[in-house]
Amino acid sequence: MFKRLLLQLCALVVVGGISATSWANVPAPPVNQNIGIPDGVFNDLARENCWYCHIPSRLTPENLDDIGWTFQPPEVKPGVITDRHHFRVGTVIQNPTDSPFGVPGETYECTDCHIIEFNPDAGYFEVVENFVNCLNCHQQIPAQASVHHLTAPAQALNCQHCHGARIDNPGDGHYIPTGRTPTLVTPRTSNGKGPNGEGACDFCHNAGTDDVTGRVIPTNDVNHHSTGIGQPGISDLDCSICHDQMGTDWAIRRCEDCHGIKSIHNIQFDSNDDGVITIGGEDPFFGHVGSSPQDCNGCHGGYIMASGMPAPFSGPIVPELSGLSKQRVTTGTAETITVSGQALTNEVRTFMGDMEVKSRVSLTAPDGTTLELTPQTISPSAMDVTLPADLSPGNYYLRAVKGSDTMSNPIVLLVGPQVAIDEVSSNGTTLTITGGGFGTYLNAVDSGTSVTMATTTCSVDSWSDSEIVANCGTAVCGSLEVESIFGSASKEVSCN
Numbered sequence: 001m002f003k004r005l006l007l008q009l010c011a012l013v014v015v016g017g018i019s020a021t022s023w024a025n026v027p028a029p030p031v032n033q034n035i036g037i038p039d040g041v042f043n044d045l046a047r048e049n050c051w052y053c054h055i056p057s058r059l060t061p062e063n064l065d066d067i068g069w070t071f072q073p074p075e076v077k078p079g080v081i082t083d084r085h086h087f088r089v090g091t092v093i094q095n096p097t098d099s100p101f102g103v104p105g106e107t108y109e110c111t112d113c114h115i116i117e118f119n120p121d122a123g124y125f126e127v128v129e130n131f132v133n134c135l136n137c138h139q140q141i142p143a144q145a146s147v148h149h150l151t152a153p154a155q156a157l158n159c160q161h162c163h164g165a166r167i168d169n170p171g172d173g174h175y176i177p178t179g180r181t182p183t184l185v186t187p188r189t190s191n192g193k194g195p196n197g198e199g200a201c202d203f204c205h206n207a208g209t210d211d212v213t214g215r216v217i218p219t220n221d222v223n224h225h226s227t228g229i230g231q232p233g234i235s236d237l238d239c240s241i242c243h244d245q246m247g248t249d250w251a252i253r254r255c256e257d258c259h260g261i262k263s264i265h266n267i268q269f270d271s272n273d274d275g276v277i278t279i280g281g282e283d284p285f286f287g288h289v290g291s292s293p294q295d296c297n298g299c300h301g302g303y304i305m306a307s308g309m310p311a312p313f314s315g316p317i318v319p320e321l322s323g324l325s326k327q328r329v330t331t332g333t334a335e336t337i338t339v340s341g342q343a344l345t346n347e348v349r350t351f352m353g354d355m356e357v358k359s360r361v362s363l364t365a366p367d368g369t370t371l372e373l374t375p376q377t378i379s380p381s382a383m384d385v386t387l388p389a390d391l392s393p394g395n396y397y398l399r400a401v402k403g404s405d406t407m408s409n410p411i412v413l414l415v416g417p418q419v420a421i422d423e424v425s426s427n428g429t430t431l432t433i434t435g436g437g438f439g440t441y442l443n444a445v446d447s448g449t450s451v452t453m454a455t456t457t458c459s460v461d462s463w464s465d466s467e468i469v470a471n472c473g474t475a476v477c478g479s480l481e482v483e484s485i486f487g488s489a490s491k492e493v494s495c496n
C-alpha cells in the first residue's frame, strides 16, 4: 500500500507534464467515470433520484430539485417515462408484474395502475396521485437491494440487458481459461502481487474522490454487494455468483463469469479526445487496452513483456449510447434519427495498418424479436439510421452492436400508434367514430382521454382501440376531437 501511494505521487508529477487531459483520475485509483453506470450505491433512493435518470413528462430537467448528484445521468429520458408506461396499455401484463392492480395474463387498462375517486364537491372522478411516486410500484429493499436488480432480467442474470457488453453474461459460453492453473499473470481481485501492487482490479478500481465531479467512489465490494444480487434473503441467488475461492489465486475466475477476457479486453475511452479510439494508441489509465504495456500491467502484474502486444479478443471496443435525436416516433412513417454515443466505431492496429470496426443498430421489440439496421452514416460519436415504417407500436430497446455480439447499453425508442379518425356516423345525438390508436378510456377529469365536439365535452358510451361511441348532446357538428392516451386526432363533421 505504501509503495503504491509513493508511486502515485511520483507518477502525478510526471503525468502533470505530459498528459493532455488534466481533469481526470490519472493515474487511478479511483478510475475515471467516463464509461458505463457511475460506480456507487443506489439502494436507498427516493422518487427524486429516480427522476434524475427517468423524467416523467409533467416535469422538465429545469423542474428537478438539485439532489446533489454530480454525475451525468444516463439517457433514459427525457420525458419518456409517462409514455413508456402508457405504451403498455392494451399489451399483456407480465408475470411477475409491478402493477398494483393488474392480473398477469390479462391486458393493461388504466386502472391496473391508476386509482380514480369520486370528488363529491366537484361532482366528477379524479385520478388519484398514486402514480407520482415510482416506489409505490417498483420495489427496492432499502440499504440492501436496488430497484433495477430486483427486476426479472437481473434476477435471471441477464446483466447485459442494461449494462451491455461492458460485461459478459454468466453462462453464455464465453471463454474462461479454466483449463490452466493461475499464474503470476492471472489478475487477482485485490492485493496484486506486482512490484507496485499491480496485478489486481483494485490497483485501479479503488475507493477515492473523482477529480471531475468531486464524488466519492466506493470500493468494488460495496458497489457489487449494494445491488442486492446474491445477497441473503432476496432471492435464490447467493454469494457463489461472484465468489467460490475467495482470497486465492483462483478468485478472479469466478468474476470472469461476468468479466471475461472478451469484455475486459474491449473496455476503452478516447483519452486524447481526437474522436477516435485506437486500441493500443491511447494514454494509459483511460481503459484496459489503450496503452500497452501500461494498461496491461495494471491487471497482469508487470511480469510479462506486454509492450506492443495485442490483447486476445480485443477489437470491437464496447460502444456506449448517450442519446437519440428523437426518442418517440410514430408507426407508418420511415423516420431517420441520429443516435449519439461513444466508441460507435474504433480503430484496431493490425499488420495491414489501422482497421475500422463499425456498429450496426439493433432494435429489440417488446415480444423479444430483434431487427438489425445498417446506419447510413457513422462516426465514432454519431450515426444516422432510418427506421422502417412498419414497426408495430411499443417500447423498443435500441442498441449499437459491433462484431457478432458486442452490444452497447440500451436506450428505449418509443414507437407510438397513429391516432386517426377514419369515419364518423351519427344516429340522432349518438356518434360512432371509427379509426385507430384510441387505446382505452378513463372516465375522470384530466385523464388525457376524451371526445369533444366544437367546445362540448361528449359523454362516452363505449371506447375501444378502433371504435368510440359518444354522445355530444346538442353539438352535432363542427370540429370533432379525440384525445387518446397515445395522442389526438380531429375531423370536421359537416352540419348537413
Ligand code: HEC
Residues within 6 Å of the ligand: 042, 045, 046, 047, 049, 050, 051, 052, 053, 054, 073, 074, 076, 134, 135, 138, 140, 147, 148, 151, 152, 153, 162, 410, 411, 412
Ligand atoms: C443512475 C441512473 C438511474 C437511476 C437513479 C434510476 N434508474 Fe431506472 N434505469 C436506468 C437505466 C440506465 C435503465 C436501463 C435502460 C432502460 O430501461 O431505459 C433503467 C431501467 C429501469 C426499469 C426497467 C427495468 C426493466 O425490466 O427493463 C425500471 C422499472 C426502472 N429503471 C425504475 C427505476 C426507479 C423506480 C428508480 C428510482 C428508485 C430508478 N429506476 C432510478 C437508470 C436509472
Ligand code: HEC
Residues within 6 Å of the ligand: 056, 057, 058, 081, 082, 085, 086, 088, 089, 099, 108, 109, 110, 111, 112, 113, 114, 127, 131, 132, 133, 439, 440, 441, 442, 446, 447, 448, 449, 485
Ligand atoms: C403500467 C402503468 C400505467 C398504465 C396502464 C396507465 N398509466 Fe397513466 N401513468 C403511469 C405513470 C407511471 C405515470 C407518470 C408518473 C409521473 O408523472 O410521475 C402516468 C401518468 C398519467 C397521467 C398524468 C399525465 C401527466 O403528464 O401528468 C394521466 C392523466 C394518466 N397517466 C392517465 C392514464 C390513462 C387514461 C390510462 C389508460 C388509458 C393510463 N394512464 C394507463 C402509469 C400507468
Ligand code: HEC
Residues within 6 Å of the ligand: 050, 051, 054, 056, 081, 084, 085, 088, 093, 094, 096, 097, 098, 099, 100, 113, 114, 130, 131, 132, 133, 134, 135, 136, 137, 138, 395, 412
Ligand atoms: C402505479 C404503478 C407504477 C408507478 C407509480 C410507476 N410504475 Fe413503472 N411500471 C409499472 C408497471 C406495471 C410496469 C410494467 C412492467 C410490469 O408489469 O412490472 C412499469 C414499467 C416501467 C418501466 C419499463 C417500461 C418499458 O416497457 O420500457 C420503467 C423504465 C419504469 N416503469 C420506471 C418507472 C419510474 C422511473 C417511475 C416513477 C417516475 C415509475 N416507473 C412509476 C408501474 C408503475
Ligand code: HEC
Residues within 6 Å of the ligand: 036, 037, 038, 039, 040, 041, 042, 043, 146, 147, 148, 149, 151, 153, 154, 155, 157, 158, 159, 160, 161, 162, 163, 223, 224, 227, 229
Ligand atoms: C434493469 C436494468 C439492469 C439490469 C438487468 C442489471 N443492472 Fe446493474 N445497474 C443498473 C442501473 C440503472 C444501475 C445504477 C442504479 C442502481 O444500482 O440501481 C446499476 C448498477 C450496478 C452496479 C453498481 C455500479 C457500478 O458500476 O459499480 C453493479 C455492480 C451492477 N449494477 C451489477 C449488475 C449485475 C451483476 C447484474 C446482473 C445480475 C445487473 N447489474 C443487472 C441496471 C441494471
Ligand code: HEC
Residues within 6 Å of the ligand: 028, 031, 032, 033, 034, 035, 036, 037, 039, 166, 167, 187, 188, 199, 200, 201, 202, 203, 204, 205, 252, 255, 259, 267, 269, 285, 286, 287, 288, 294, 295, 296, 297, 298, 299
Ligand atoms: C490499469 C488500471 C485498471 C485495472 C487494473 C482495471 N481496470 Fe477496469 N477500468 C479502468 C479504466 C480507466 C476504466 C474506464 C473507467 C471510466 O472511464 O468510466 C475501466 C473500466 C472498467 C469497467 C467498465 C466501466 C465501469 O466503471 O464499470 C469494468 C466493468 C471494469 N473496468 C472491470 C475491471 C475488472 C474486473 C478488473 C480486474 C480484473 C479491472 N477492471 C482492472 C482501469 C483499470
Ligand code: HEC
Residues within 6 Å of the ligand: 189, 190, 202, 220, 221, 222, 224, 225, 229, 230, 231, 232, 238, 239, 240, 241, 242, 243
Ligand atoms: C455480484 C457479485 C458479488 C456477490 C454476489 C457477492 N460479492 Fe462479495 N465481493 C464482490 C466483489 C467485487 C468484491 C471485491 C473483491 C476484492 O476486492 O478482492 C467482494 C468482496 C467480498 C469480501 C471481502 C471484502 C469485504 O467486503 O470484506 C467478502 C468478505 C465478501 N465479498 C463476502 C460476500 C458474501 C458473504 C456474499 C454473499 C452473501 C458475497 N460477498 C456476494 C462481489 C460480490
Ligand code: HEC
Residues within 6 Å of the ligand: 035, 036, 037, 038, 039, 040, 157, 159, 163, 166, 167, 170, 189, 201, 202, 205, 219, 220, 223, 224, 241, 242, 243, 251, 252, 254, 255, 256, 257, 258, 259
Ligand atoms: C454477475 C455478474 C458479475 C460478477 C460475477 C462480477 N461482476 Fe463486477 N461488475 C458487474 C457489473 C454489471 C458491473 C458494472 C458495469 C457498468 O458500469 O456498467 C461491474 C463492475 C465491476 C468493476 C468496475 C468498477 C465498478 O464498480 O463499476 C470492477 C473492478 C469489478 N466489477 C470487479 C469484479 C470482481 C473483482 C468480481 C469477482 C469478485 C466481480 N466484479 C464479479 C458484474 C459482475
Ligand code: HEC
Residues within 6 Å of the ligand: 177, 182, 183, 185, 186, 187, 252, 253, 256, 259, 260, 261, 264, 265, 287, 288, 289, 290, 291, 292, 293, 295, 296, 297, 298, 299, 300, 306, 309, 310, 311, 312
Ligand atoms: C482489466 C484487466 C485486464 C487488462 C487491463 C488486460 N487484461 Fe489480459 N486478461 C485479463 C484476464 C482476467 C485474463 C484471464 C486470465 C486468467 O484467468 O488466467 C486475461 C488474459 C490475457 C491473456 C491470456 C489469454 C488466454 O487465452 O488465457 C493474454 C495474452 C492477455 N490477457 C494479454 C493482455 C494484454 C496484452 C493487455 C494490454 C493490452 C491486457 N491483457 C490487458 C484481464 C486484463
